[in-house]
Amino acid sequence: MTPFTLVSRSVEYESRLRFLLGERLRVVPGEYMLLGSETVADRAGEPRIVVLGPVLNFEETRQLIRELTQRNPNVVLVVVREQRSELEDWVDQLDLHAVLSPDASDEVTLELFERLMRWMVTTGRAEAADFEVPTPTPDEVRAIVEGPFVPRVDEAEAEDAPVESDETAEAVPAGPRWEFPPLPSDTPSEALAVVAPKGGQGKTTMSINLASGLAEVAPNSVVLVDADLQFGDITAALALQPEHTIVDAVAAVDDELVLKTMLTHHRDGFFVIASAPSPEFADQVPAAALGVLIERLRKLFRYVIIDTTPGLGEHSLVVLEHVTDAVFVMNMGVPSLRAVRTEFELLRTVGLMPANRHIVVNFADKQSGLTVRDVEHIIGAPVDVEVPRSSAVLxxxxxxxxxxxxxxxxxxxxxxxxxxxxxxxxxxPKRTWIHRKRPAHEPQ
Ligand SMILES: Nc1ncnc2c1ncn2[C@@H]1O[C@H](COP(=O)(O)OP(=O)(O)OP(=O)(O)O)[C@@H](O)[C@H]1O
Ligand SMILES: [Mg+2]
Known part of the structure; x- marks a missing residue:
């Protein structure tokens, strides 16, 4: 159980609170309000204190408070909002316990939480143990490191899991819910870097969907690495609550058993290595360490997919050095396409063009003024996949x-x-129109 839940639309505030509360915080992105306040309250877990905002409107806050207090009348509610004049109406009309400015210092924020926790304990609304992060005993640590890999079952997943009758429960032997299938020594593993010279072209979208699609071919033998170290958003886009990040994975790279405990499982049958918990941790992952991590993961998984930061920084170059395939993502704008052409030239010059290449034109749009042929002319290579603009993506x-x-x-x-x-x-398998991959060196 996590004692604090934050529902917010500010990624910046989310990172700040994660930094202050660590393992004690669960985050539900405010965008989930699109699915209704009930869904958000369901995803909140069983918090003792809920922090609402910044950037939730009055109606959203009112609905959430209703849902949360229905589930637990003792829950404590803190709204994060600028000190504006209409705040008086909020305080009058909503059942709030505290209001916090988004600009409050870390000390003020923590002091408020401390005060609320003390008050909850003295009034019997919660127990002191509810706010403690349990420290594993030495035996538990040994069991984690030496025992079979049993990933944490996300509470949301646990709720969705089919309820077993007593009969079925007896028939199924106890054991981990999922395992890493052993990789036969003759199975070549593939590592795919998803890259783009400019930001916002759809790298993360492609990475996530590749992981989910490849997991059908190789269930639980796919790992998705969020190497967008400063602003990676894969776990948010997959609504996962990682317990560990790439910072921990890099530190554990020498020990396969510990490394496995750094992964977060997705129900589609793949694993995720989450990005650094906040931008200031990014420099704990040197480029060379990322290369070592990819090599280690290639020994454990059939497919290793790496989402990257835009451009050809040191980390992206190291990633390209360690992969078999590159997925180049671009939109139909001339600046994006010219940048891709330059990127190709540079990669060929330094000898870092991976053996297999997949060119994806995302946001493909007939209204762009360019045809696919124009795109091919500008980048100097044929387009492999077109992905049209669609509201379903967002x-x-x-x-x-x-x-x-x-x-x-x-x-x-x-x-x-x-x-x-x-x-x-x-x-x-039902499809017949399969385009085979073309090696980068094949004549166009
Ligand atoms: N084909 C598409 N149609 C509509 N929206 C899309 C499409 N592809 C991506 N998007 C949206 O565009 C935005 C940027 O996509 P995404 O995050 O995948 O890009 P990115 O290259 O990873 O960005 P960054 O460089 O910031 O990491 C997202 O909001 C995503 O939902
Ligand atoms: Mg991205």
Missing amino acids: LASNRGVPLIHDDVRDPAARGIRSLVMRIAPEAF
Whole structure:
């Protein structure tokens, strides 16, 4: 149980509170309000203190308070909001316990939480133990490191899991809910870097959907690494609550058993290595360490997918050095396409163009003024996959689910499926129009 839950639309505030509260905080992105206050309250877990905001409006806050207090009348509610004149109405009309300015210093914020916790304990609303982070005993630590890998079952997943009758429970032997299938020594592992010279082109969207699609071919033998170290958002886009991040994974790279405990499982059958918990931790992952991590993961997984930061920084170059495939993502704008051409030239010059290449034009749009042929002319290479602009992409991301399974008929989902099939032709077997991957050195 996590004692604090934050519902907020500010990623910046989320990182700050994560930094202050660590393991004691669960975050539900405010975008989930699109699915209704009930869904948000369900995802909040069983918090003792809920922090609402910044950037939730009055109606959203009112609905959330109603849902949360219905579930636990003793819950304590803190609203994070600027000290504006209408705040008086909020305090009058809503059942709040405290109001906090988003600009309050860390000391003031922590002092308020301390005060609320003390008050809850003295009034019998909670117990002191509710706010403690349990420290594992030495035996528990040994069991984690030496025992079979049993990932934490996310509470939301646990709720969705089918309820077993007593009969079924007896028939199924006790054991981990999922395991890493052993990788036969003759199975070549593939590592895929998803790259783009400019930001916002759809790298993360492609990475997540690739992981979900490839997991159909190789269940639980796919790992998705969020190497966008400062602003990675994969766990938010998948509504996962990671207990560990890439910072821990890099530190554990020498010990396979410990490394496995640093992964977060997704119900589609793949694992995620979350980005650094906040930007200031990014420099704890040197570029060379990222290369070592990729090599280690390639020994454990059939597919290793790496989402990167825009551009060709040191980390992205090291990633490209350690992969078999690169997925280049671009939109139909001339600046994006010219940057891709320059990127190709540079990678060829330094000898870092991976063996297999997949060119994805995202946000493909007939209104852009360019045709696919124009795009090919500018970048100097053929386009492999077109993914049209579609509102379903954002909706799936806000719902925390991969698009290819959320809305199978959506044209963008179809485009992304054809990308999956280039990499794993055996995926989605009903389809016949499979484009085989073309090695980068093959004549165009
Ligand atoms: N085909 C599409 N149609 C509509 N929206 C899309 C499409 N592809 C991506 N998006 C949206 O565009 C935004 C940027 O996508 P995404 O986060 O995947 O890009 P990125 O390259 O990872 O960005 P960054 O460089 O910031 O990491 C997201 O809000 C995503 O939902
Ligand atoms: Mg991204």
